Amino acid sequence: MSNAINNKPGTALITGASTGIGATYADRLARRGHDLILVARDVKRLETLAERLRKETSVKVDILPADLVNKADLLKVEQRLRSDASVTMLVNNAGMSISGELADGDVERYDAMIQLNITAVLRLAAAVAPGFIARKGGTLINVSSVLALAPEMFNGTYSGTKAFVLNLSQSLQKELGKHGVRVQAVLPGATRTEIWERSGTGIENLPAEMLMEVDDLVDAALSGLDLGEPVTIPSLPDAAQWETLTAARHAMGPNLSLSKPAARYLK
Numbered sequence: 001m002s003n004a005i006n007n008k009p010g011t012a013l014i015t016g017a018s019t020g021i022g023a024t025y026a027d028r029l030a031r032r033g034h035d036l037i038l039v040a041r042d043v044k045r046l047e048t049l050a051e052r053l054r055k056e057t058s059v060k061v062d063i064l065p066a067d068l069v070n071k072a073d074l075l076k077v078e079q080r081l082r083s084d085a086s087v088t089m090l091v092n093n094a095g096m097s098i099s100g101e102l103a104d105g106d107v108e109r110y111d112a113m114i115q116l117n118i119t120a121v122l123r124l125a126a127a128v129a130p131g132f133i134a135r136k137g138g139t140l141i142n143v144s145s146v147l148a149l150a151p152e153m154f155n156g157t158y159s160g161t162k163a164f165v166l167n168l169s170q171s172l173q174k175e176l177g178k179h180g181v182r183v184q185a186v187l188p189g190a191t192r193t194e195i196w197e198r199s200g201t202g203i204e205n206l207p208a209e210m211l212m213e214v215d216d217l218v219d220a221a222l223s224g225l226d227l228g229e230p231v232t233i234p235s236l237p238d239a240a241q242w243e244t245l246t247a248a249r250h251a252m253g254p255n256l257s258l259s260k261p262a263a264r265y266l267k
Contacts, residue, residue: 009033010088011060013081015068015124018045020193021143022093024218026053026061032222034089035060039077041067068094068120069112078127089139090128092121092165097158110157117161122168129172133179140181141225142169146189146233149245162187166231173230182228186221188212189235 012029016022018040026036030053038046038061046063053061064080066073081087095117098109125140132138145162147154169185176183190211217234224232233242 011035011037011084011086012089012091013037013039013087014091014093015039016094018042018049020214021188021191021218022091023049024214025091025093028218028222030057030059030061033059035086037062037064037080039064039066041065069115074120074123078123081124081127082131085131085135087128087131088137089141090124091141092124093143094120095143098155100155102157113158114161118164121165125168125172129176132176132181136180138181140172140183142185144169144185144187146187148187170230184225184229185231187231187233188217191217
């Protein structure tokens with residue numbers, strides 16, 4: 001699951017950078033020597049974070065206010081990724097969650113979640129990929145969720161969006177890896193961020209042993225990146241469990257498309 005890879009600083013564009021996981025990535029990458037482009041809706045928070053990081057590190061920090069559900073704003077970020085050859089890393093972190101059941105939910109909110117968690121991730125990856133290929137290098141980090149592996153545990157639409165992120169990342173590992181581009185999917189478990197309040201679900205009833213602090217989460221994710229892991233599950237004690245799951249999935253491969261139905265379906 002790992003081969004050591006050296007990390008070469010450049011400019012990292014981070015979405016959802018104003019708070020939580022994105023802001024912590026900004027802090028850690030700045031301290032690793034990366035210049036930053038911080039993308040989020042909250043201009044005041046972006047400015048505060050950028051000012052702090054400029055003071056505490058020697059890196060350049062730009063802010064790019066954008067609501068990635070808004071098509072014009074999304075295109076603005078895409079254009080920056082396509083035109084700025086200094087960008088060596090994209091952290092696709094922005095996302096939202098919704099609690100509750102589909103039948104009782106607001107379909108417009110579901111649609112917005114799909115646009116943010118899927119469409120924006122896809123379009124930004126597509127925007128940065130040609131430059132990475134041309135420059136024969138770059139790093140794409142897509143923040144998924146452990147719920148991509150556990151659709152029964154939470155809102156199925158949310159877990160479905162995160163399964164898309166995982167699937168996309170694994171496909172891009174093959175597609176872009178041959179050009180020297182690294183692609184990492186990060187699958188956080190429950191993490192202490194504002195996403196809980198925004199989704200309408202509190203974290204006060206979660207067992208303490210299930211809830212990770214955001215600093216620990218990002219530090220583990222970056223350690224996984226340094227190790228060359230294509231998929232990093234920060235809370236998973238035994239990496240062999242992921243490898244076993246992957247092997248089982250691959251073992252099914254030859255039998256997933258055959259000319260005849262399986263015997264149990266024949267009468």
